[in-house]
Amino acid sequence: MQLLTTDRVVIVGAGLAAIYAALKLAPRPVVMISPDPLGVGASSAWAQGGVAAAMNPNDSPEAHAADTVRAGAGAVDAAVAEFVTRAARDHVLDLTDLGTGFDRTSDGGYVLSREAAHSMARVVRVKGDQAGAEIMRALIAELRETQSVQVLEGTQAVRLESDGNRVTGVVLTRSDEAGSQPVLLRGSAILLAGGGSGGLYALTTNPPRIRGQVIGMAARAGAAIADAEFVQFHPTAIDVGEDPAPLATEALRGDGAVLINRDGTRFMTDLHPEAELAPRDVVARAIYAQTQAGLRPMLDTRAAIGPRILTEFPIVAQACARNGLDPVAQPIPVAAAAHYHMGGVATDLNGRATLDGLWACGEAASTGLHGANRLASNGLLEALVFARACAQDIAKNTPLPDSAPRLDLDFQSDGQSADPKAVTELRQTMTDHVGVVRDGDGLRRALAILAKLEQDHPACDAFKNMTATATLITAAALLREESRGAHCRSDFPQTEDGPGRRAPLHLRDALALRDQIAKDMT
Incomplete structure (x- = not known):
């Protein structure tokens, strides 16, 4: 395997969280891993609602936080909700300064929309349903003027280099269907900002590449995954x-x-x-x-x-x-x-994962903000807040290099890629058995199918990342024997008393459960 070492921060992803983090890291050198041309294929660009923020004088961060906690069905970390909602106004103003054309009233105020479970109108939007595309346009324009950032388009991350305690690098391949020999890239820090997992389902609103690969990659390296069962439809x-x-x-x-x-x-x-x-x-x-x-x-x-x-x-x-x-x-x-995965790589308020050298933000992360049910338009807000938090923490903990030459990757073709038929079967399995309404029999059946799919396709890292995330979602859903927020068990329709527990799950434990069920069902 070809090895490259750089003093750049490596950001996996090219959506809103990734770009915003890269801008906040400037002038610290960054290399971004983007499977598609910049601006294409990112969930952020497809976001229609907008950014939730207390911009109305009659509103407050406290009211926004209270709505967030209430919508999250008892599983929101209240401290995280307060942290995020206090920062919301600053980020809307920052995006405005960067050139985002938010809808404005005749007197210059922001047009605010009300969305589900908000107690008042507080969603800043663009042309009704174009907020994501407009924010991405403004950020990409700024990124192209930022000399410290190199974007490797047509490149995907498929595996992390880790000893189980610390992440030291990321394995890259070409992102086209032909596949390529892998390249190991070691950087000064690794930030995962590559989206969620909605595309693991046959019926989804997510772009085609958003299929849990980043979450699966972190899980396979040994990172804890939190709230995996909470998938928002x-x-x-x-x-x-x-x-x-x-x-x-x-x-x-x-x-x-x-x-x-x-x-x-x-x-x-x-x-x-x-x-x-x-x-x-x-x-x-x-x-x-x-x-x-x-x-x-x-x-x-x-x-x-x-x-x-x-x-x-x-x-x-x-x-x-x-x-x-x-x-x-x-x-x-x-x-x-x-539509949106509340679960993901477990992080703290600095965006740090449970493995040293690894940070995560955006939909790939589980910060505790969303609980069991994301409040509408809190997704883009969370991405902004934690992208900046990650950038600040990385800057504090990594030296600023004197220089960082631009990278030149030379991929050699090898034909390895995910089997489209296997991906289709995986997605249909998730929709049929791990969807809006779940039960124990269906979840066990899904785990057995996932085990067989992975057994039949052991060599493809990209597919193993998908099956890892699908396994974590399904195992966590089986273990949570109650209904809470987006997690609905027809065989356990009641919600447990008291606040909802957050139970981080490691892939090794999910695989042990999956293997035992697959064995019992043969």
């Missing part, structure tokens, strides 16, 4: 057969859109006092129940929004148009789809 993925499914932003419901079924019945009013603006887990389960009953749930924007959807929510309108839907005249068919 977005209630209003547009149900038109696309993979990934287009998203109908929650801001539509914030503007008055309602959920109906094929009979025209508005079903959320009988299920929760907040109706369509109930916490996401409640709405997702209601959508799932309507789908299972063959009642075809739909989002009706006609009365509340009407023709405004075409100009104020252009991404949604475009998704409808390419599938022959007219949202001005027709309700939009929707389904619950894997």
Whole structure:
């Protein structure tokens, strides 16, 4: 294996968290590992809602933190919620200074939207549903002017070099389908910011590459993974057969859109006092129940929004148009789809993982902010806050080099890549057995299938990262014998009394459980 050593900080990922961390590390030299061209394939760019922050004089970080804790179904770390919400305003102002074109009122204030489980309007947005794309545009423009950052496009991380206590490097390959001989890159620090795991599911809103690889890589190196069972399903993925499914932003419901079924019945009013603006887990389960009953749930924007959807929510309108839907005249068919992973690499307030030399931020990390159910539009906020925290901590703990030459990687082809059929089977297994509603029998069946898939494809690191994360999600879901937030067990429908426990899980323990179940089922 080719070995390269650099004094640069190595950032795995190229989404919002990765870019923001790189900017905050400047002028410290950084190399970013980006599987796709910069700005392509990152979940951040697909985010529609915006950034949650107490920008209204009548709002406060304390109220924002209280909503976060309440939405998280008893599993939020209150200290983390306070830490993040106190920093929210500063980050919105920072993004504004960097050129993000947030929607503004005539007097110069920020246009604020209300989304599910918020007690008031506090989501700063861009053109209704383009916040992620606009924030990424501004950050990428700044990044291209930052000489300390080198971006290795077309490169993916597949494994960490670790002795079980400390991470010393990252193994890279080419990211195209042909695969390549690996290259070991050792840097001054390793920061994981490569996204979550929604793409492990057959029905998802995540970009195609977001399939738990970064979380799996950390787990295989020995890092603790927290809250793995808590996968958030977005209630209003547009149900038109696309993979990934287009998203109908929650801001539509914030503007008055309602959920109906094929009979025209508005079903959320009988299920929760907040109706369509109930916490996401409640709405997702209601959508799932309507789908299972063959009642075809739909989002009706006609009365509340009407023709405004075409100009104020252009991404949604475009998704409808390419599938022959007219949202001005027709309700939009929707389904619950894997959207955001509250779980991930367990970190502290500095973004440090449980292995020395390793940090994580963004959706790849589990900070304790989201608990069992992420509050709407807290995802981008968490990425910003912890990207800066990681950058500051890395800067304190690594020397500033006099120089760091740019890297030149020479990959040799070897044909190794994940088997598409195996990936398809894995994704369908997760949707069928580890989805919106789970039970013990289905979870055990999923673990047995995952064991067989990994056994049949032992040589591909990229696939083993996927199966590692899928195993952690499934094992954690089997071990949590209650229903809490996004984790719903039909065989354990009650929520345990008291605050929800957070139970970090190591891959070795999840694999032991998986292997025993697979053995019992043969």
